[in-house]
Amino acid sequence: MSNKKKIVLAEDNSTLSLLLKFRLEKEGYELLIAEDGKKAIELIEEHSPHLILSDIMMPYISGLEVISHVRNKLKMQIPIIVFSAAGQEEMVLKAFNLGANDFMGKPFSPNELVIRVKRLLSF
Amino acid sequence: MDVEKLKFSELLLNEINLIVISCDKNGNVNYVSSATEKITGYSIDNLKGQLWWKNTFFSKEEGLIYKEKVYNIITGKTAISTIPYDRKLKCKDGSFKWIEWRDSLAENNTYVSVGVDISDWKKTEEIKIQSDTIINSVDSMIFVSDRDGNVIFASPSVEKMLGYTPEEILGDKWWKVTYDDPHQAIKVKKAISNYVFYYTKDFTDISKRQIKTKSGAYKWIEWQLSKGVNDTYISIGTDITNRITEQLELKNAKETAEKSLKVKDEFLANMSHEIRTPLNAVIGFTDLLLETDLSVEQREHLETMKNSGEILNSLISNVLDLAKLDSNKLEIENISFNLHKNIYEIVKLMKIRADEKGISLNLIVNPNTPIQVFGDPTRLSQILLNLIGNAIKFTNEGSVTVTVKKVEQALKNANIDFEISDTGIGIVSNKINTVFGAFTQAKSDTSRIYGGTGLGLAIVKKLVKLLNGDIRVKSKFGEGSVFNLNLPFKIDETVIASAEIEKRTSKEKQLGLKILLVEDNKTNQILAKTRLERWGCTVAIANNGIEGVKKVQHNSYDIILMDIQMPVMDGYEATKIIKNDLSKKTSLIPIIAMTAYTSKSDIQRALDVGMNDYIFKPFKTNDLFSLLVKYSGSENDSIENEVEIAEEKNELGNENKYTDLKYLKEESLNETAIIKLLIVQFLKDLDDFLIVLDLGLEDENWDLLHGATHKIKPSVSMFGISKLDPIVHELTHRFRHKVKLDEIDDLIKSCIEIISYVKVELQTELKSIINE
Numbered sequence: 044m045s046n047k048k049k050i051v052l053a054e055d056n057s058t059l060s061l062l063l064k065f066r067l068e069k070e071g072y073e074l075l076i077a078e079d080g081k082k083a084i085e086l087i088e089e090h091s092p093h094l095i096l097s098d099i100m101m102p103y104i105s106g107l108e109v110i111s112h113v114r115n116k117l118k119m120q121i122p123i124i125v126f127s128a129a130g131q132e133e134m135v136l137k138a139f140n141l142g143a144n145d146f147m148g149k150p151f152s153p154n155e156l157v158i159r160v161k162r163l164l165s166f
Numbered sequence: 167m168d169v170e171k172l173k174f175s176e177l178l179l180n181e182i183n184l185i186v187i188s189c190d191k192n193g194n195v196n197y198v199s200s201a202t203e204k205i206t207g208y209s210i211d212n213l214k215g216q217l218w219w220k221n222t223f224f225s226k227e228e229g230l231i232y233k234e235k236v237y238n239i240i241t242g243k244t245a246i247s248t249i250p251y252d253r254k255l256k257c258k259d260g261s262f263k264w265i266e267w268r269d270s271l272a273e274n275n276t277y278v279s280v281g282v283d284i285s286d287w288k289k290t291e292e293i294k295i296q297s298d299t300i301i302n303s304v305d306s307m308i309f310v311s312d313r314d315g316n317v318i319f320a321s322p323s324v325e326k327m328l329g330y331t332p333e334e335i336l337g338d339k340w341w342k343v344t345y346d347d348p349h350q351a352i353k354v355k356k357a358i359s360n361y362v363f364y365y366t367k368d369f370t371d372i373s374k375r376q377i378k379t380k381s382g383a384y385k386w387i388e389w390q391l392s393k394g395v396n397d398t399y400i401s402i403g404t405d406i407t408n409r410i411t412e413q414l415e416l417k418n419a420k421e422t423a424e425k426s427l428k429v430k431d432e433f434l435a436n437m438s439h440e441i442r443t444p445l446n447a448v449i450g451f452t453d454l455l456l457e458t459d460l461s462v463e464q465r466e467h468l469e470t471m472k473n474s475g476e477i478l479n480s481l482i483s484n485v486l487d488l489a490k491l492d493s494n495k496l497e498i499e500n501i502s503f504n505l506h507k508n509i510y511e512i513v514k515l516m517k518i519r520a521d522e523k524g525i526s527l528n529l530i531v532n533p534n535t536p537i538q539v540f541g542d543p544t545r546l547s548q549i550l551l552n553l554i555g556n557a558i559k560f561t562n563e564g565s566v567t568v569t570v571k572k573v574e575q576a577l578k579n580a581n582i583d584f585e586i587s588d589t590g591i592g593i594v595s596n597k598i599n600t601v602f603g604a605f606t607q608a609k610s611d612t613s614r615i616y617g618g619t620g621l622g623l624a625i626v627k628k629l630v631k632l633l634n635g636d637i638r639v640k641s642k643f644g645e646g647s648v649f650n651l652n653l654p655f656k657i658d659e660t661v662i663a664s665a666e667i668e669k670r671t672s673k674e675k676q677l678g679l680k681i682l683l684v685e686d687n688k689t690n691q692i693l694a695k696t697r698l699e700r701w702g703c704t705v706a707i708a709n710n711g712i713e714g715v716k717k718v719q720h721n722s723y724d725i726i727l728m729d730i731q732m733p734v735m736d737g738y739e740a741t742k743i744i745k746n747d748l749s750k751k752t753s754l755i756p757i758i759a760m761t762a763y764t765s766k767s768d769i770q771r772a773l774d775v776g777m778n779d780y781i782f783k784p785f786k787t788n789d790l791f792s793l794l795v796k797y798s799g800s801e802n803d804s805i806e807n808e809v810e811i812a813e814e815k816n817e818l819g820n821e822n823k824y825t826d827l828k829y830l831k832e833e834s835l836n837e838t839a840i841i842k843l844l845i846v847q848f849l850k851d852l853d854d855f856l857i858v859l860d861l862g863l864e865d866e867n868w869d870l871l872h873g874a875t876h877k878i879k880p881s882v883s884m885f886g887i888s889k890l891d892p893i894v895h896e897l898t899h900r901f902r903h904k905v906k907l908d909e910i911d912d913l914i915k916s917c918i919e920i921i922s923y924v925k926v927e928l929q930t931e932l933k934s935i936i937n938e
Contacts, residue, residue: 058848058881062833065840100876128876128898132563148524150883153833154462 047073048164049090053083053097053109054126063096066153067160080104084112087119094164095123096156099134107137114142122163126151185255185265185281187218188272193237195219205283207258222255224262236277239269246271252284264288307387307403310394313363315341315355318398327387327405329380344377362391362399374406386410438482445482446783447689449475453787454696462832473518483548498632502658503543505582506531509570510888512547516554525561527554528892532571533916536580539655545629546653550584552622553649557588561646564589567896573652578659584651593641601639602627676702677791679798682723683707684714684740685760686732690783694727694760697787701794711735715743718752725797726757730772737761738775745776756797760785824923826886827931833884842935845928848881852921863914872901885928890920 050072054060057078064074075090077083081103087095095113099106106125113119122144127135135146145159185206186199195218198210206213208221219229238244246269254262265281272278301308301321307328310319317340320332328335328344335343345351357370377387387403394400452472456465513529520527550568557566569585593601602623630637635653681703685691695705706721708714710732718726726744730737737759745753759772759780772780778797781789827841834840855878862871875898882890893913900906 055877056880057851058844058884061840061844061847062830062884065834065837069835100873102873128879149880152462 047071048094049073049075049092050094050096050160051075051077051083051086051090051092053077053080053095053101053106055079055098055101063153063156066157070157070161072160072164080106080109083109087113088117091119092121094121094160096126096160097123098126099131099138100128107134107141110138110141110143124156124159124163183283185279185283187213187279187281189236189240189277189279191240191275193219193233193240193277205257205263206255212258221258224254224256239271240275240277242275252288255281305404307401309340309401309403310398311340311401313359313397313399315359327379327403328377328385334380343380346378358391358399358401362393363397374410377403434486438486441482442479442783443687443690445475445479446785447687447693449479450690450693450697450785454693454700457700470518473515476515477519477551498545499542500540501543502538502540504537505535505539505541505655506537508543508546509550509568509584512550512554513568514888516551516558519555519558520566523558523562525558525563526565526892526895527558528565528567528895529889530567530569530892530896530913530916531889532569532912533919534572535570535582536572536655536657538658539580540658541653541655542633545633549626549629549633549651550586552626553584553586553651556622557586557590557647557649560592561588561590564646565895565899566590567892575657578657580655580657582653582655584653585648586651587646587648589646592643592645592647593639594643595641602637677794677798679703679724679794680722681705681794682714682717682721682726684711684726684732684737685729686710687729690729697790701791703794711737711740711743714740715748718744718755719748722751723755725794726755728757728759728777730759730761730768737777738771741772741775741777758793758797823927824887824889824920825927825931826888829886830884838935842932844884845932845935848885849925849928849932851878851881852925856918856921859914859918866907868901868904868907872898875901885924887920887924890917890924893917893920 048071050067052060052063052067052074054063054076055078060076060078064076067074075086075092077086079102080097083095083097083101084104086092087109095109097106097109110123110125113121113123123142124145124147125135125138125143126147126149127138128149135143138146144163147156147159183201183205184199185202186197187195187202188197190196194215195213196215198213198218200210202208202213203210206222211217212221219233220226223229223232235244239246248268248270250266250268252264252266255265256262263283264285264287266284267279267281269277269279302323304321305323305326306321307324308319308321309317309324311317316337317335320335320340322332324335325331330343341351341355342348345354353370354372354375357368357372360366360368361372372389372391374386374388376384379385385405386407386409388406390402390404392400449472452468452475456468456472460468509529509531513527517527554566554568566586566588569583569587571583572580573583574581627637630651630653633653635651637652638650639647640650641647679698679701681698683691683694683698683705685694685707686709691707695707698705706717706723708717712735714726714728715735717723728737728741732740741757741759744755744757756778757776759769759777760783761768761772761780769780779793781793830841830844834844855874858870858874861867862874875894879891879894879898882894893916897910897913897917900910
């Protein structure tokens, strides 16, 4: 097994996830991509990642449910960053209540995301 | 009584107009003179006996009282009075005559009464009483003076008005007491006499004179002069001191107001100049920095700086414009410009502010909007910046949407509707009519919370009027406002939009010119010098007009850049000398004015003194470059032929392109493989999106549609599809909240149309990447 830190990225927009995968892998992380919440939970359970990036609004299972599952069912304390679109501020509050560590409003700069990810994973 | 005698008298009495009656001892009238018939209209028979007492008196009672009196005299009960008295006599036609009566008692106790008709005299006397009453009761003074100006009569109101009793001013005294200067008194006296008696008028104002009152104070009296009888004249004087004082006060107030207005205008002009000069440096150096190697973050910060500077600049223009609008000095241009580009630039500029507040700013341009039009792009920008700026300012959550569409067209004249709607605080209904006033904001505490000068909408209203448009506002407090701006434009069909000639960005170009920069501000010197040196120019600096002239005498230059406002000698003077007083060679050097003044008269003055062209400070790099190219003479062609760098070519094309891959390229660190991958993926996503859109609309499955627009949105931003971004945003909003869904046809149409262009562009891009 490689010693690269693993990140699960749950995002339904494929170009965005492609771009983020590219940028984060440049930084030496291993990216696992899920295009919906259901797939994300499967990947998290299977790979026990070091960090989760998740969009809030996704088909089938929302980002909020993913956080809830990770914190309450899987009892995992790994950092979670959520992405939100404009007009979803109340969702962000819910995400924080459920245990999210950080959030980024779309559209965001991949640079900033890289910095935030690095900071959360440096502990 | 002697009948013969009486007969004789009768003859006489007939000739002279006398009433004579006599009564017997019972008081019955037994004689009436025939003249009486003429005076009363009654026949003699109707006056004799009892009839006299009945017919010539106004009431039966009065007649009886008189008869009683006569009877008493005849019978010796009362003594006769010989004093004449006046009594009205009733005539046959009901009118009366004033008769002066004299009674006497003849022999035989015959009572004789003789009456003279004094009606005419009575009338004159009544009039005299009336005019006396008038003279005594009017506030105006009435004088009667003789030909030499000596006062013969003065009405009592003199005392009320001036404090003198009539006696104190009679004769020549008037001229002594009311005038300080005896010469002036003589002058006025003569002028009045000339005016009244010879109908000639000189320059002495006799209609309004200042008169000294008894207390020593002065009063302004207005005189009406007219000729009287027997070489006299009548003057009627009215006190107009209050009127004159009021007029003076008004005049003073007006002068003060005008002066302070002028001071205000000058202050504004100076202030804006003082603010613009350092701002020029801020924007200019930011520009220079932007051309250096920067990290993405640094670039973003600098661009924000530049944008803020430009906003500040426009704010200053606003304040200045209001001053100009108020004094009707603002001129409106009518030039051909790209409407789409203009709107797009404005929205791009305001986007930064919207982003800062975390609200979205959407632009929806209906495809029916003409592209190239005639109008005033600067004023349009100003109006839209104000309206959009306001909308953003007063919106704390939600969005601001700018919708542009053509509402009607007759031949080449199109009416364009610009709708700026927001989800902000709105305007209270009773304040909605005042929002367009100067220095008013809907609520007086608004400025404390939201800031601003309160000038924005006042300027907008005036500008819109100048542009022959109209503006309306609808608002619901707490829900937001909608401003509808309607402006007429003439469509320019001569320019094909795609063939638009863009001014080229010029950072790597070499001009190699020898330039003299005449500029007193050190910061501006460095800014311009650095900028010019990057274009391979050698730059000499002069700190003022005189230094500039000296430098021109001893060196040769290709172009002179000349500031207008400088100490020692300004740009106008220096230009005059260079163009007229030195050699022929120097007179040919092109001089470009650099001015912070933006009025047309300043520009005209610059051109009048011989300057070849002008550029506004803070100048845009492109503008300066093209001016230099224009005046660099034969080198023109070589510059035209220079090969442009690929990257610039891209930027050049961007105005007309739907996608902008700058962000993507930067973020993917210019790795072709990943860019290719991203484009392929996006093309696939777009196809999926179109299918879902189709399905969702057919089934009216708004949730499905919301999911689809939400999903595609980040990609739209990433690929820089600025025209699609707001449409997708608006659609997402409507699908999510299920609002205004019956009006989405246009949006969907535009959306699909843009996607088809995007796809073509991306496929071309893909091909060129593969070929590389």
